[in-house]
Amino acid sequence: MKTLRFSFLALLAFFTLSCNPDRFIEQPLGEYQNGLFILNQGNFGAANSSISFLSNDLQTFVLDAFAATNADVTLGDTAQDIGFFENRMYVVVNNSNSVQVANRFTLNAETRITSQLNNPRYVAFGNGYLFVSNWGDGMSSTDDYIAVYSLLSFNHVVNIPVSEGPERMLVVGNELFVAHKGGFGFSDQISVIDTNQLNVSETITVGDVPDGIVEFQGNIYVLCSGKPGWSSTPTSGSLHRINPQTREVTQTWNFSSQNPNHLVAGTSLYYAIDNEVFAFTPSQSALPQTAIIQTGPQGVYGIYALAHKDGKIYLGDAGNFSERGYLYIYSLSGQLLHNQQVGVIPTGIYFN
Amino acid sequence: MKSTLLLAQLCLCFSFYSLWGQNETALHLDEVEVSDRYFQRFSKPAFVQSLADSARIRQSPTLATFLSTQTLVHLRENSAGMIASASIRGGNAAQTAVLWNGIPINSLLTGQSDLGILNTWDFSKIDVKSGGSSLFYGSGAISGSIHLQSDLNFNQDLNVRILSRYGSFHSISNQAMLSGGSSRLAYQVSAQALSSTNDYPIPGRGERMQNANFTQQSMQANVGWKPREHHQLSWFNYFVQAHRNLAVVPQMGMRSKLEDRQFRSVINYSIKSRFAVFHLKNAFISEDFDYFENRFTSVRSGSGSQMLFQRWDVQKHFSYGTLSLLAEGQWQRASGDNFEPQFRRIGTLGAFWQSQNIGKWLLQTGVRREWNSVQDAPWVGNVSLGYVFTSAFQLFATTSTHYRLPTFNDLFWPGSGNPNLKPEFSRQYEMGYIWERENVKWQTTVYHYQIQHQIRWIPTLGGLWMPENVMEVENSGFETQFHYRLNIRKAQLHTQMGYTYVNAVDMTRQNRLTFVPEHKYIASATYARKRWDVGLNGSFTSFVFTTTDESAFLPSFVLLNALATLKLDDKEKWRLHLNAYNLTNTFYETQINRPMPGRNLHLAIQYQL
Numbered sequence: 001m002k003t004l005r006f007s008f009l010a011l012l013a014f015f016t017l018s019c020n021p022d023r024f025i026e027q028p029l030g031e032y033q034n035g036l037f038i039l040n041q042g043n044f045g046a047a048n049s050s051i052s053f054l055s056n057d058l059q060t061f062v063l064d065a066f067a068a069t070n071a072d073v074t075l076g077d078t079a080q081d082i083g084f085f086e087n088r089m090y091v092v093v094n095n096s097n098s099v100q101v102a103n104r105f106t107l108n109a110e111t112r113i114t115s116q117l118n119n120p121r122y123v124a125f126g127n128g129y130l131f132v133s134n135w136g137d138g139m140s141s142t143d144d145y146i147a148v149y150s151l152l153s154f155n156h157v158v159n160i161p162v163s164e165g166p167e168r169m170l171v172v173g174n175e176l177f178v179a180h181k182g183g184f185g186f187s188d189q190i191s192v193i194d195t196n197q198l199n200v201s202e203t204i205t206v207g208d209v210p211d212g213i214v215e216f217q218g219n220i221y222v223l224c225s226g227k228p229g230w231s232s233t234p235t236s237g238s239l240h241r242i243n244p245q246t247r248e249v250t251q252t253w254n255f256s257s258q259n260p261n262h263l264v265a266g267t268s269l270y271y272a273i274d275n276e277v278f279a280f281t282p283s284q285s286a287l288p289q290t291a292i293i294q295t296g297p298q299g300v301y302g303i304y305a306l307a308h309k310d311g312k313i314y315l316g317d318a319g320n321f322s323e324r325g326y327l328y329i330y331s332l333s334g335q336l337l338h339n340q341q342v343g344v345i346p347t348g349i350y351f352n
Numbered sequence: 353m354k355s356t357l358l359l360a361q362l363c364l365c366f367s368f369y370s371l372w373g374q375n376e377t378a379l380h381l382d383e384v385e386v387s388d389r390y391f392q393r394f395s396k397p398a399f400v401q402s403l404a405d406s407a408r409i410r411q412s413p414t415l416a417t418f419l420s421t422q423t424l425v426h427l428r429e430n431s432a433g434m435i436a437s438a439s440i441r442g443g444n445a446a447q448t449a450v451l452w453n454g455i456p457i458n459s460l461l462t463g464q465s466d467l468g469i470l471n472t473w474d475f476s477k478i479d480v481k482s483g484g485s486s487l488f489y490g491s492g493a494i495s496g497s498i499h500l501q502s503d504l505n506f507n508q509d510l511n512v513r514i515l516s517r518y519g520s521f522h523s524i525s526n527q528a529m530l531s532g533g534s535s536r537l538a539y540q541v542s543a544q545a546l547s548s549t550n551d552y553p554i555p556g557r558g559e560r561m562q563n564a565n566f567t568q569q570s571m572q573a574n575v576g577w578k579p580r581e582h583h584q585l586s587w588f589n590y591f592v593q594a595h596r597n598l599a600v601v602p603q604m605g606m607r608s609k610l611e612d613r614q615f616r617s618v619i620n621y622s623i624k625s626r627f628a629v630f631h632l633k634n635a636f637i638s639e640d641f642d643y644f645e646n647r648f649t650s651v652r653s654g655s656g657s658q659m660l661f662q663r664w665d666v667q668k669h670f671s672y673g674t675l676s677l678l679a680e681g682q683w684q685r686a687s688g689d690n691f692e693p694q695f696r697r698i699g700t701l702g703a704f705w706q707s708q709n710i711g712k713w714l715l716q717t718g719v720r721r722e723w724n725s726v727q728d729a730p731w732v733g734n735v736s737l738g739y740v741f742t743s744a745f746q747l748f749a750t751t752s753t754h755y756r757l758p759t760f761n762d763l764f765w766p767g768s769g770n771p772n773l774k775p776e777f778s779r780q781y782e783m784g785y786i787w788e789r790e791n792v793k794w795q796t797t798v799y800h801y802q803i804q805h806q807i808r809w810i811p812t813l814g815g816l817w818m819p820e821n822v823m824e825v826e827n828s829g830f831e832t833q834f835h836y837r838l839n840i841r842k843a844q845l846h847t848q849m850g851y852t853y854v855n856a857v858d859m860t861r862q863n864r865l866t867f868v869p870e871h872k873y874i875a876s877a878t879y880a881r882k883r884w885d886v887g888l889n890g891s892f893t894s895f896v897f898t899t900t901d902e903s904a905f906l907p908s909f910v911l912l913n914a915l916a917t918l919k920l921d922d923k924e925k926w927r928l929h930l931n932a933y934n935l936t937n938t939f940y941e942t943q944i945n946r947p948m949p950g951r952n953l954h955l956a957i958q959y960q961l
Contacts, residue, residue: 047669097605139651230767230816233883323901
């Protein structure tokens with residue numbers, strides 16, 4: 001008994017001493033924490049996609065972080081999207097028909113998913129699955145699908161056929177919402193996929209060319225760009241609120257002769273029209289008339305990527321598409337805070 | 353459709369004015385019908401790389417390979433056998449005109465010529481001229497021109513030539529030619545078939561090109577006829593078709609293919625009278641292609657264009673020079689899965705003067721004006737002055753203007769086409785010298801030219817790309833070429849060296865133009881003795897920028913090639929050819945992510961009657 005009590009006390013002492021909070025140092029998970037990635041598409045056919053990294057304190061910038069970490073793995077041709085799940089990053093490389101899997105903090109390449117991918121576009125996660133939207137043959141309207149993989153084994157599970165041009169996706173509860181821009185044509189559909197049954201349970205009709213789909217304050221918002229001015233029947237953009245439980249469009253705001261894109265959810269909703277950024281809170285009845293950010297003075301060519309974090313707007317400018325692009329960081333009042341030259345055609349900004 | 357158009361044209365053309373404008377010195381040789389009289393008469397003074405040794409030309413599997421290894425032309429190739437375009441003096445592919453028997457054959461849709469499918473077998477003579485020639489050839493000949501000529505020989509005995517070649521990556525090529533004639537008739541028929549698996553290993557990477565195989569067939573049929581004295585008719589026809597899987601490196605997902613068909617026909621009729629020389633040229637040029645993004649499906653997108661061309665010209669000799677007057681009409685049509693048929697009609701008038709020697713001076717001048725149904729072309733002209741120091745040494749200086757019309761894709765592409773585009777316009781200055789003696793030739797030119805309103809496709813705010821006349825370009829540089837032939841007893845040594853430097857600047861950004869190497873250096877030596885003919889050639893091409901802000905580039909490279917020919921019998925009927933390219937197995941690319949082959953060998957056997 002005495003020895004037991006003594007050993008218990010000793011053990012207790014041991015634990016209290018070793019768990020001294022002053023000596024508990026958090027180990028960094030990797031070089032690429034606390035910052036943002038810029039996904040540079042590169043030129044189509046040139047296999048020069050890259051991932052740039054900028055730290056939150058703006059002190060560290062790495063032009064091609066993926067290549068810096070992986071000397072013998074080429075990211076590939078025309079990377080389109082990055083998704084994060086737990087400790088990994090998933091990079092959809094469109095013209096290499098692959099998804100590159102890497103550690104999101106160290107950027108060490110782990111594996112590459114290549115089976116059943118044909119013209120892959122965007123990635124989403126839900127219910128233990130990885131979903132990748134695929135166009136199939138760009139010129140065919142009947143071979144588009146969502147490829148489904150297990151997040152544990154990366155084995156292919158099934159291909160879910162959908163209508164033409166699936167792009168961005170959003171998982172809410174047990175459902176995957178897929179926005180169909182229409183590929184080389186124009187669509188106005190949102191496919192709803194049950195992530196248990198892995199089939200399309202219904203489709204929702206919104207406006208022309210649903211470009212962005214985000215969740216904000218419990219509802220789903222879809223921003224439709226409208227058919228562009230150069231198409232045979234141009235239409236204006238629209239914003240739709242969808243109730244995720246009833247899956248019905250509960251409110252629509254129409255733009256007048258404008259084609260908005262790049263919908264982002266932050267402290268309010270943000271989107272771009274040409275090279276200006278607007279903010280919108282759905283409690284407002286009307287769409288804003290004035291932009292919060294006008295990029296003209298900075299000579300921004302056009303907004304190719306848009307993101308929001310902690311009261312700041314981040315945008316990517318691709319220039320003339322044959323040169324290195326730029327990242328611009330603005331405050332919500334339109335003041336330019338920082339700019340950074342990145343790789344060729346920055347297509348997405350992702351926070352780590 | 354094509355054959356009925358041709359027939360209709362045949363019925364149109366026979367009005368009896370034509371004439372033969374001939375090079376008087378040719379009267380001493382077997383008479384040769386020269387298909388491009390402007391080139392033959394007016395190309396000097398200028399920097400011309402004559403590749404007259406047609407036997408050498410035929411040794412190369414494609415024109416692209418030949419030009420890149422034997423001339424100062426910079427080739428941009430989308431890997432071996434694929435689409436290849438030429439750049440001379442820093443100009444882009446659309447500013448280099450390719451002429452077939454005097455007719456411009458650049459695509460009406462893209463403005464470029466795909467040198468990957470113009471093979472070497474079908475031409476007697478290839479010349480590369482640096483500098484513009486819009487005066488003679490109209491739109492497109494801004495920075496240089498490549499002249500492909502088929503000549504017909506009268507009074508020639510029956511000649512048969514057959515060649516069969518096998519090379520690396522299962523490249524098989526078979527060629528046959530038959531020619532002959534009498535004093536009044538000349539004919540030449542040839543055909544070539546080429547195929548290759550083309551899955552070459554990428555030097556230094558241990559992997560092979562994918563989706564790379566291709567086949568090509570071409571046929572040429574030419575006939576010349578002299579119905580009576582001082583009248584001559586010649587008719588040249590050329591058909592080529594190619595099925596190419598578009599080669600990619602293993603990391604690329606697309607498996608596309610391209611099918612091309614091109615047909616060209618030109619009829620010349622000449623009459624030489626006491627008064628003047630009359631010449632009528634009628635041509636029909638058509639192209640047609642189908643692009644399959646995924647070659648495993650039948651989903652395709654295709655386009656095609658047709659052109660009818662007629663040129664009347666009169667040439668009169670005076671004691672102090674020659675005056676040429678021309679009138680030309682073109683009817684152009686393009687259509688495709690992407691757009692409704694579009695048309696353009698062009699009418700042109702031109703006048704050129706080439707003086708005889710006035711003391712030691714030579715003057716060449718001319719003016720040309722084009723009208724067209726879509727937009728107007730500017731007046732262009734040229735003044736060229738030459739000073740002949742001795743019969744061997746000549747100095748010259750030229751100032752000239754040139755232009756290029758927008759292509760059908762630029763004007764009419766659905767949604768993006770810009771019908772308000774102006775033609776590109778260039779002003780050029782050059783001077784140089786030519787020193788030529790029996791066994792040696794050395795020519796050098798210094799040049800400077802600018803191009804205004806250069807068309808570039810730029811992204812607009814809506815995300816749409818549109819062509820605009822936004823670029824201003826200034827190129828200056830210097831070219832030199834040296835040939836030397838030495839006869840040592842029974843052997844013959846021939847060396848050639850050439851160097852070009854170009855400083856090509858986009859004036860709107862003050863950056864160098866993309867895909868233009870600053871330096872290219874070529875050197876070759878061949879040694880022929882008894883039955884052997886061996887040669888070595890090499891080239892150095894400096895790096896090129898691939899982005900407009902000079903942030904990325906393709907590195908420079910050095911290539912070394914060797915060739916050998918052995919005559920197997922005394923009558924020289926049988927020959928064996930061996931070609932070895934890229935002896936050092938160097939990795940090189942002229943287009944982003946489109947590596948060219950490493951070391952490759954070709955062995956051919958040729959029979960000639």
